[in-house]
Structure formats: C-alpha cells, structure tokens
Amino acid sequence: MMYSEKVMDHFSNPRNVGEIEDADGIGEIGNAKCGDIMKMYLKINNGIITDAKFKTFGCGAAVATSSMATELIKGKSIDDALKLTNDAVVEALDGLPAVKIHCSVLAEQAVRSALSDYYTRQGIDPLPIVGEIHEPEE
Amino acid sequence: MEKRFIYADNAATTAVSEEVLNAMMPHFRNSYGNASSIYELGRNAQRDIENARAKVAAAIGADTNEIFFTSCGSESDNWAIKGTAERLAKKGKKHIITSVFEHHAVLHTVEYLEKQGFDVTYIPVDEKGLINPEDIRNAIREDTALVTIMYANNEIGTIQPIDEIAEICKEKKVLFHTDAVQAVGHVEIDVHKQGIDMLSLSGHKLHAQKGIGALYIRKGIVIPNLIHGGGQERNKRAGTENVPAIVGLGVAVESACKNIAEKAEIITPRRNRLIDGILKLPYTRLNGDREKRLPGNLNISIEGIEGESLLLMLDMYGICASSGSACTSGSLDPSHVLLAIGLKHEIAHGSLRLSIEEDVTDEDVDYILEVVPKVVERLRSMSPVWEKMMKGEKYE
Numbered sequence: 001m002m003y004s005e006k007v008m009d010h011f012s013n014p015r016n017v018g019e020i021e022d023a024d025g026i027g028e029i030g031n032a033k034c035g036d037i038m039k040m041y042l043k044i045n046n047g048i049i050t051d052a053k054f055k056t057f058g059c060g061a062a063v064a065t066s067s068m069a070t071e072l073i074k075g076k077s078i079d080d081a082l083k084l085t086n087d088a089v090v091e092a093l094d095g096l097p098a099v100k101i102h103c104s105v106l107a108e109q110a111v112r113s114a115l116s117d118y119y120t121r122q123g124i125d126p127l128p129i130v131g132e133i134h135e136p137e138e
Numbered sequence: 139m140e141k142r143f144i145y146a147d148n149a150a151t152t153a154v155s156e157e158v159l160n161a162m163m164p165h166f167r168n169s170y171g172n173a174s175s176i177y178e179l180g181r182n183a184q185r186d187i188e189n190a191r192a193k194v195a196a197a198i199g200a201d202t203n204e205i206f207f208t209s210c211g212s213e214s215d216n217w218a219i220k221g222t223a224e225r226l227a228k229k230g231k232k233h234i235i236t237s238v239f240e241h242h243a244v245l246h247t248v249e250y251l252e253k254q255g256f257d258v259t260y261i262p263v264d265e266k267g268l269i270n271p272e273d274i275r276n277a278i279r280e281d282t283a284l285v286t287i288m289y290a291n292n293e294i295g296t297i298q299p300i301d302e303i304a305e306i307c308k309e310k311k312v313l314f315h316t317d318a319v320q321a322v323g324h325v326e327i328d329v330h331k332q333g334i335d336m337l338s339l340s341g342h343k344l345h346a347q348k349g350i351g352a353l354y355i356r357k358g359i360v361i362p363n364l365i366h367g368g369g370q371e372r373n374k375r376a377g378t379e380n381v382p383a384i385v386g387l388g389v390a391v392e393s394a395c396k397n398i399a400e401k402a403e404i405i406t407p408r409r410n411r412l413i414d415g416i417l418k419l420p421y422t423r424l425n426g427d428r429e430k431r432l433p434g435n436l437n438i439s440i441e442g443i444e445g446e447s448l449l450l451m452l453d454m455y456g457i458c459a460s461s462g463s464a465c466t467s468g469s470l471d472p473s474h475v476l477l478a479i480g481l482k483h484e485i486a487h488g489s490l491r492l493s494i495e496e497d498v499t500d501e502d503v504d505y506i507l508e509v510v511p512k513v514v515e516r517l518r519s520m521s522p523v524w525e526k527m528m529k530g531e532k533y534e
Contacts, residue, residue: 011450017520032484032523035444035463035472039522057523059446059463 003060004094010064015071018053025121027113027133030106034136036062038110040070044118049073049081054110061100065107068092073111078118082130084111102136109134139509143456144502148343148434149292149320149493150460154386155345161389162347165382173379174368183381190388194352197395198337199328206353206371207384208364211319211340212243214353217375218315218336219247219286221361223256226283226313235277235285235312237261237269239478241292244317248286261287265480266427267296271303278310285314289321289337293462293475293491294426295435297325304333313359319343319351323394324402324432329354339391341383346390350383402433404496408503412436412492415507419514421527425476425489434494437462439481442524443488443517445472451513457506460491484523 003011020041030037036058043051052070056063068089073081086104090096096104113133119126145153154162165186171179173187188202195202208214223234236248238260248258259277263269274285285307290297300316307314315336318327323344329337336359341350355361367376413424413436421441440448445463452459462473463486471477472486481489492506518524526532 008450011447012454014520028522032487033482035483035487037522039525055520055522055525057442057521058444060450062444063447063520 002097003064004096006068006092006094007061007064007096010067010093011060014054014063014067016053016067016074017055019055020051020053023053023114025114025116025118027110027115027117029110029113029133030058030136032057035059036103036106036136038062038066038106040066040110040114042073042114042118044078047078049076049078058103058106059100061096061103062106064093065089065096065103066110069107069111078115081111081115084108105134106136139505141456142502142505144498144506145458146492146494146498146506147458147460148495149295149432149491151342151348152345152495154347155390155393157393158346158386158390162382162386165385170381173381174370183379187379187381187384190384193388193392194339195354197391198322198339198354199330199332200354201357203372204329204354204357206355206374207379207387208351208353208375209349209380210351211241211317211338211343212351213364214338214340214351215241215243215286215315215317216247217353217364218338218355218361219244219284220251221364222284222313222315222336223251223254224362225360227256231281231283233257233259233279233282235259235261235274235282235287237263237287237298239263239267239291239293239475240286240288241317241319244286244288245474256283257281263296263478266430267291267294267425267475267479268427268430269298269303271299271306274303275306275310278306278312282310282312285312287314287316289316289318289327290325290432291426291475292320293473294437294479295320295432295493296426297321297430297432300334301332304335307335308333320432322391324398324434326398327395329356335359341387341390344390344394346387347383350380350387352387352391401496405433405494405498408498408500409434409436409492409494411500411503412494412506413438415503416440416490416510419511423485425479425481432493435491436493437489437491439476439485439489440514441485441488442521442527443514444521445488445490447517448488448490448513451517452509455509455513457509460493462489462491463487 023041086108116126173183337354342348425437445461476486
C-alpha cells in the first residue's frame with residue numbers, strides 16, 4: 001500500500017496536534033473498536049475559526065487527514081469549514097489508498113462534530129446548520 | 139542515537155541467503171536444461187531437483203518420494219485440503235476440522251469447501267493461543283475427512299501440540315495435515331515419528347526465494363493431481379520445474395533444519411529481552427504462551443495506540459515490524475488471531491509483532507528497546523483513547 005509524500009509528511013509531522021484548553025467547540029468521532037478516533041478542538045471568534053487542534057487514535061491516514069483538515073479550516077469562516085468535504089481533504093493530501101478513504105470522511109465529520117458542539121454551547125440547535133453527524137459503521 | 143536498519147519481520151518473509159543464491163545461480167545461465175530432456179543438460183537438472191527433494195525430505199524426516207514441490211505454502215495448503223476433501227467426499231466423508239486461528243490459506247480454503255457443501259468445525263484456542271487436543275478428539279465424527287491444524291501460529295508464534303493431535307487422528311483413522319510454514323527450520327520436525335500425514339512448507343520463510351514451497355504427502359495417501367499436463371512431480375503437479383527455486387529450497391531447508399537448537403539458543407535470550415523490555419511500558423501484554431512459542435517471535439499489545447501508525451513510525455527509525463491492526467490487514471477488523479485469543483477489538487488494533495533471527499544483534503535489541511518506548515509515547519500523547527484511559531474513562 002502506498003501513501004503519497006504529502007500523507008507521509010502530515011503523518012510524520014502532524015500539524016496542530018494537541019488540545020485547546022478553552023475550546024469553543026470539541027468534536028469526537030469514531031470508536032476504538034473500528035480502530036479510528038478523532039477528537040477536534042476549535043477556537044472560534046466572530047464566526048472565524050482562529051485555532052484548530054486534534055488528537056487522533058488511528059492509522060497513518062487517520063493522522064494525516066486530521067492534520068490536513070485542521071490546516072484547511074484554520075482561519076476560515078464557519079461557513080467555509082462546513083463546506084469542507086472529505087474529497088477536499090483527499091485532494092489536498094494528493095490522494096489516499098481506496099481502503100483509507102473512510103479516514104477522510106472521519107476527518108470531515110470530526111470538523112462538523114466540533115462545530116455542532118459549538119452551536120450547542122451557544123444555545124443554538126446545530127441540526128439545521130451542521131446537519132447530522134455520521135458515525136462510522138462498526 | 140544513530141539510525142539502524144533492523145529487519146524484524148522474518149515471519150513475513152526472509153532474505154535469500156548467500157548459500158542459497160550461490161546454489162541457484164548456475165541454474166539460470168549454465169545449467170538451464172529442462173529436467174524432462176534426455177541429454178546431459180536435462181539429466182543434470184533432473185538430478186539436481188532430486189537432490190533438492192532428498193534434502194527437504196531428510197530435513198523433516200520424510201522419504202524422498204513423499205515430497206512434492208509447489209509454488210508456495212498457500213498452494214500446498216490448498217492442494218492438501220481440497221484434494222483430500224474431493225477424494226473423501228466420494229466416500230461420504232464431508233466433514234473437516236480446523237482451528238479458528240489458521241492462516242487464511244487454510245481458513246479461506248475450508249470456507250470455500252463449506253460453500254461446496256462440506257461441514258467445517260472450527261476448534262477454538264485458549265487465551266494463550268493453544269489448542270486443546272481433546273477438543274479435536276471430541277470433534278471427530280464418522281464422516282470426518284481431515285483435520286488441519288497449523289504447526290505454529292504466524293502471528294503469535296504459539297507452537298501447537300502436534301504430536302498429541304496426530305496421535306488422536308491416527309487412533310480415529312482421520313487424515314492429519316499441518317500448515318508448518320512458520321515452523322520448519324525453527325522447531326524439530328520428524329513427520330514419520332510424529333505421525334503427520336501431510337505438511338505444507340514455504341521457501342521464502344527460511345531464506346529461499348519467494349514462489350517455491352513443498353507439500354509432504356505420506357506414502358499411501360492418494361490425493362487428486364493438482365495440475366494436469368506433463369509428468370512432472372510424478373504426474374501430480376504438471377508444469378516445467380522451477381529448477382533454480384527448487385535447488386534453492388533444498389539448500390535452504392537443509393540449512394534451516396541443521397542447527398535449530400543452536401539458533402534458538404542465540405535468538406531466545408534476545409527475544410526475551412525484547413519482550414521484557416517492551417512489557418515495561420504500562421498497559422501492554424504479551425500475546426500467546428511465553429514458553430510454547432517460536433524462538434524469534436514476540437507479539438505484544440500496546441493499549442492506546444494503533445498498529446499501523448506504530449509500524450510507520452518504527453519504519454522511520456529503520457525497524458521493519460508487523461501488526462495485527464485492521465489497517466494492516468486491509469479490512470475493518472483486526473487480526474482474527476488476536477480476536478481468537480480473546481482480545482477486545484480496541485486492544486487488538488494496537489499490536490506489535492517482531493520476528494527476529496540471529497542477525498538481530500544485542501545492540502539491535504538495545505536500539506529497538508530505545509525506539510519503541512519513544513514511538514509509543516509519541517503516539518499515546520496524541521491519542522484520545524490514551525487520554526481517556528489516563529482519566530479513568532471508558533473508551534468504547
């Protein structure tokens with residue numbers, strides 16, 4: 001199985017690893033049983049994602065997609081972040097092996113999960129804005 | 139710390155040894171005759187094939203004409219199992235006994251036979267990765283055609299009670315096949331003394347090239363021919379012989395079986411040092427019985443991390459290893475072997491298998507023991523599972 005150089009770069013030197021103490025939204029997706037868990041922390045100011053960090057339990061692709069997803073949403077508006085698709089993450093990583101595409105879906109869903117948490121904290125029902133969060137199948 | 143290159147995945151494959159390569163070389167450009175040809179060049183090839191057959195036979199206690207060359211261990215397994223099934227089904231025997239943690243070359247073969255109407259009993263293994271021979275005795279029925287149990291497990295290295303199983307099969311008059319791909323060259327095998335009816339072995343696990351294997355079929359056992367064509371392998375497996383590979387296999391098996399005890403004496407203490415060193419990390423466990431295992435094998439579960447990430451990071455330090463995580467198996471489920479010994483999915487995902495030989499030195503062991511904790515710490519520091527474990531929360 002071949003990972004692109006970009007994937008290996010983001011795996012070896014993941015961007016934005018860690019936690020945000022006073023995060024405005026925290027999302028978690030996946031389960032240990034299926035082998036991938038992503039936790040995403042967002043700092044949001046005036047509708048702009050000023051900081052994003054993650055922790056991931058998973059394979060090389062899971063780490064790389066988490067890292068890339070945080071890179072792609074940092075400094076962006078919530079609206080833009082909600083438009084982030086797994087395809088965009090895959091493209092930014094110069095592709096993923098077919099069996100690893102589900103990792104990019106997890107990364108997309110982790111961002112949405114964190115945004116959902118942000119709205120919930122604001123007392124706003126996230127469902128109409130963020131939509132349903134899809135947990136991976138066991 | 140200076141980066142090293144350490145190959146610790148000999149259960150996956152091995153390098154062709156110099157001795158094997160030297161034996162093979164003349165057969166490419168000089169001694170290239172077809173073994174079926176009448177002239178000297180051909181006769182020489184025939185002679186060299188038969189010499190190789192004699193070497194393989196002697197190394198496992200078989201007679202020369204009981205050894206059939208194949209292209210790999212999987213082919214040997216397929217031939218032994220499907221061949222026996224086909225023949226004995228005609229006598230109304232359509233029941234096969236195997237274990238839950240066989241190699242896929244066996245498991246997928248019996249699953250195929252299940253679809254053809256065969257009944258298969260999967261014997262469980264205990265938490266140490268060992269089969270209870272009595273379970274096999276109890277599973278044997280009137281219509282049992284074959285018992286096929288691996289000699290040593292490829293992931294956790296546990297050595298099965300083959301003598302007892304063979305004894306039971308003999309008593310019950312049921313054929314016994316063993317996939318010994320991981321065992322040949324690592325444990326003493328004498329097929330006649332042990333009462334083994336069929337045995338599969340593979341060249342590339344013991345320093346021959348990839349693409350060559352053998353099946354031992356005890357004299358008197360008839361299974362259908364595998365490949366129809368010319369008269370090669372006594373009509374059983376047609377196709378012009380791969381002379382260089384066969385010659386290489388002969389040298390490799392002879393060499394691997396020559397000094398098993400001496401090799402084990404070198405490897406076992408190093409392997410044990412690796413086990414003890416890695417087990418010093420919190421939340422780790424050794425998979426498989428500690429004593430009844432191949433000398434070079436260790437398999438440890440490391441909680442809070444995932445196997446593929448671990449392998450990729452070890453690779454950056456020049457360490458070649460293996461894991462039972464889903465991500466390395468190409469499916470969503472972690473290793474069926476680790477699940478069979480009772481590991482939970484989340485723990486099975488984070489396993490590390492090292493399979494070493496004598497070339498892994500004491501200094502290499504030191505290096506591995508320096509690198510593994512470093513890599514584990516790094517992966518745990520970014521793992522939400524580890525974070526929850528440390529907070530005493532459940533992770534499901």
